[in-house]
Amino acid sequence: MDAFLKNDSFSLQKDILDHVEYTVARSRFIFDDFEAYQGLSYSVRDRLIERWHDTHRYFKKKDPKRLYFLSLEFLMGRSLSNSVINLGIRDQYADALNQLGFEFEVVAEQEGDAALGNGGLARLCACQMDSLATLDYPAWGYGLRYQYGLFRQIILDGFQLEEPDYWLNFGNPWEIERVHVSYPVKFYGTVEEEGIQGQTIKVWIPGETVEAVAYDNPIPGYGTRNAINLRLWAAKPSDQYDMESYNTGDYINAIMDRQKAETISNVLYPDDRSYQGKELRLKQHYFFVSASLQDIIRRFRDDHNNFDEFPEKVALQINDTHPSLAIAEVMRVLVDEEHLDWSRAWDITSRVFSFTTHTVHVEALEKIPVDLLGNLLPRHLQIIYEINYKFMEELKSMIGQDYDRLSRMSIVEEGAVKSIRMANLSIVCCQIVNGVSKVHLDLLKERVFKDFYELWPQKFQYKTNGVTQRRWVVVSNPNLSSLISKWLGTESWIRNVDLLAGLRQHVSDPDLQREWKMVKKVNKARLAEYIETLSGIKVSLDAMFDVQIKRIHEYKRQLLNILGIIHRYDCIKNMETSDRRKVVPRVCIIGGKAAPGYDIAKKIIKLCHVVAEKINNDADIGDLLKLVFIPDYNVSVAELVIPGSDLSQHLSTAGHEASGTGSMKFLMNGCLLLATADGAIVEIMEEVGADNMFLFGAKVNEVPALREKGASLKAPLQFLRVVRMVRDGYFGFKDYFKSLCDTLEDGKDFYLLGYDFASYLEAQAAADRTFVDPEKWIHMSILSTAGSGKFSSDKTIEEYAKHTWGIEPCKCPF
Ligand code: NTF
Incomplete structure (x- = not known):
């Protein structure tokens, strides 16, 4: 597959200038460092897109098993230098810029950080995406496109103050908005029962729909033509949104209501210690899980019509517990929409997922109050209860009536606030659960997930983290x-x-x-x-x-x-x-x-x-x-x-x-x-x-x-x-x-x-x-x-x- 774009210094100069003039709309004769950065970035992006298209055409042709990496956070930092180095054209660009009277390092400094994550977990994902691309793995990253990334830290008289990070203020040349790749994501409502061909099935009648629109971020590998995709979802009002209000003539309020939909992907939660009990956060989780799975299932269906092949073609990685609603969502799709029977659906689901945990702190494990979940996602709560019921029955047959242990291992935590333990859900479903270092695995075995380890030692592994x-x-x-x-x-x-x-x-x-x-x-x-x-x-x-x-x-x-x-x-x-x-x-x-x-x-x-x-x-x-x-x-x-x-x-x-x-x-x-x-x-x-x-x-x-x-x-x-x-x-x-x-x-x-x-x-x-x-x-x-x-x-x-x-x-x- 020949590159259409040329990488000699003259072509690069022309490209940069064209972008300065036609994309950034500045004169090609007068532009500053930031505009040079923009022109340069768009020129690099063109080359990324070329490889990215070729890679995806090739994946489609070969139809390998694909990895889908689900993470609520990706801390990518800057893209320019990394991209030109991975594309192997840094020096050519530096020359081209020189000829135009600019210095590469100075221009590269104009770029802000994409800070869609808090710390270690999020930066790890960015490093892993770089490695997945470089090693030619057929992989996709899925996450959320927050409007506000991690807050900016201002120090005033020695005290930390937080300022919003509106990173999109100056545009983002590294993403491609896909207005046609969008999916409805539903919330709230009720679950009803319907009889179809002598069977009773559950039907979720949602109360709210929000549209998820894809933004693609090409990730180039080093020394390879492969460029994979990080697809981030942004929330937009859905056209199905509350037509009632329009009809009643309350036009202004109807518009205001629509705007509320966008709040879902507005802001990254800045606390990496605990994640408990916030409705907006739960909405973020489900929003990104639902959109990603619709996308993944659509891609699978393009070439396959039997879900028994799903585990042969799809690996779903749950990065920490944040995306673990995906388990209930896959079950819902298979049982409610595809009408598979429960055990076949569970067999498929438990073969596609694997789960990485990034913490040793039991108190940091995510718990979702049942009331909250039941209100926002009533059908998912039922499914989780059903998974738990079956798990508890199986467990009783294995360990007997040890109620303390049963209650520790239950996905549902009883107590003042009845909650769903997302880590337990992930462990019950996934065939592989991993820690991120040798010591971490020991702690998981001996403390954090001791009961589970004793039950299923073969599930637990460690994969020592790495950086690119x-x-x-x-x-x-x-x-x-x-x-x-x-x-x-x-x-x-x-x-x-x-x-x-x-x-x-x-x-x-x-x-x-x-x-x-x-x-x-x-x-x-x-x-x-x-x-x-x-x-x-x-x-x-x-x-x-x-x-x-x-x-x-x-x-x-x-x-x-x-x-x-x-x-x-x-x-x-x-x-x-x-x-x-x-x-x-x-x-x-x-x-x-x-x-x-x-x-x-x-x-x-x-x-x-x-x-x-x-x-x-x-x-x-x-x-x-x-x-x-x-x-x-x-x-x-x-x-x-x-x-x-x-x-x-x-x-x-x-x-x-x-x-x-x-x-x-x-x-x-x-x-x-x-x-x-x-x-x-x-x-x-x-x-x-x-x-x-x-x-x-x-x-x-x-x-x-x-x-x-x-x-x-x-x-x-x-x-x-x-x-x-x-x-x-x-x-x-x-x-x-x-x-x-x-x-x-x-x-x-x-x-x-x-x-x-x-x-x-x-x-x-x-x-x-x-x-x-x-x-x-x-x-x-x-x-x-x-x-x-x-x-x-x-x-x-x-x-x-x-x-x-x-x-x-x-x-x-x-
Ligand atoms: C972090 N966890 C851990 O605290 C680090 O030790 C580890 O290196 C990284 O994950 C990556 O595995 C988190 O950032 C979080 F969010 F889980 F607290």
Whole structure:
């Protein structure tokens, strides 16, 4: 399939200019960086569309089993650089732009982030889409096109404020609106019984209909012609909407009512801790599930008319429990619309779905109040009850009348608020349930889903998360990328990440070490410039850049980091001047958003600011210690910060981080990790060696016993001292920080900051000692990158493809 569009510099220039003139409607003789970005993006998009068409024609012809990845969140970040690199035409575009008097990097900076997700879970999906495309899998992503993505974090006087992220304000060249791909999605109403051919069937008479319109986002693979689709749904008023009001002459109110339909896809919920009990959220779930399944079933029906073939042609992945209403929806379609009998429908349904859980926190598992569900989706509630009834009968025949266990495993939770446990529904239905790291699986088996594991051990697997080296090295750290290719003698590691291990053989080569160091220095300079522009703080490039960037959560223990910084400050203040020469200068960088309603997390952000204020303005300290909070942390900020970091911190209390993927991005970029043995860190340790990292803290299996000890578990004096400084108002805001300090009292310190403090300081001291031995540091840094291959999302996706989805590559010919 020959490309119609040409990629020589002249054609690209012409294309950009044509788009500037005819799409953006600016003069081709006068346009600014943003308009250049728009023209360029539309030109790239044309090339994406070409491949995307070819890929889908090819999939249609071959009709392979397809994977449909259902997720309520995708954190894609920017698209431009990633697209041109995956298409293999970055340099050509850079040349073309140059000829037009623009610089690629400057133009690329004009792009805003697509932030349709909260954190780890959502960014993981973006990495996995990149791998699915690159590895030629016939896959589709399905999600919601929120008008407002994750809020923008504004810092005012050190406090977090949230501003709406109306990311579509300046248009979005990366999507294609499909006005003709739309489906009605129904809500509310009643269920009636009808007799058809001697059988009674249930008929759902919905009370409201909203239209779901598709927006397609092509996802190009690297080094392949394949470009897959991420289809996001937007809510629009349906034409079937309340004709009554028009007829009664209340025209204005009828229009206003119609607009309400659009609220369904308006806003992303900004809390990644719990998802309970909001009608709008439930509407979002069903809206996207229903539209996606109508689309998937329509595609299946184009070539097949027997639903027994459905599991051979379709794999449906439920990403966390949010899309798990899909199970009830498939049953409804098969039983109510296709008139299959229940057991045949259940057999089909249970062979198409698989389920990934991303949390270790039982309290974060989604529960939907029965009243809410029954009102919004009356037929689905009946179906879920029926699934549960049959499951309970089966379970009783297996385990007898163990009522405690039966009630724990039931999909329906009795109690003050009777609810549906969406995780239980997913486990009962899916043949494969997976955690996201080895440790996570252990926790699922031993704690979170113990009863289910004992019943069905064969269902439970783990798939260690991974991140894409295309985005996290090639796009964000081009200097390191070229260096790796030079020393490996090939660029093939960009597709075949195992090759990174080849760096090990050069680890002691002084030339590589020198060049490696140089790359880091350049990246640090870029980051230092960013910090200065942001905060006016000048930082020394000789200092260790020590970074913790992620969502602010108590379990991730940014507070431990800040208390460690206070301790460092306090030590320096109390040192003899002659000893200060031995202090390793540090620039501590913290970034992350707190959920808007998460009070303690917001206090942690404020604490970071007041401590920074004190330290950064203390002339006595100078370059020995700086603390910088980077506001509005997002994907593109991460792309800038990670390559410029020396050390990165992953401090979750062991047993709380399901996997963690930030650590993998740092590892690939040759940053050393200071971490607890939690989530995927345990596997990173196996790959790069514990002596190549700075590990500390209680282990997963020690934590429960430590918590048992309660108030008898005494925190060390150094810890009490720094907490007291905060409590006594050394940094101001004494009353405001009281509740934060209270969480650290003996017996209340659930996340064990006090217990882990001493070993944390030791790990920090070890990092300092290593930093003053640059050769050793670089050695460890190279080995970190060399050992990061296992944590590419390419590896994860291959595992899922083989062991969960049963799909094969389907490579569109060039
Ligand atoms: C996150 N979960 C986990 O907290 C991380 O440990 C993990 O790496 C990622 O998922 C990806 O698997 C969430 O973001 C959520 F939403 F479940 F809280």
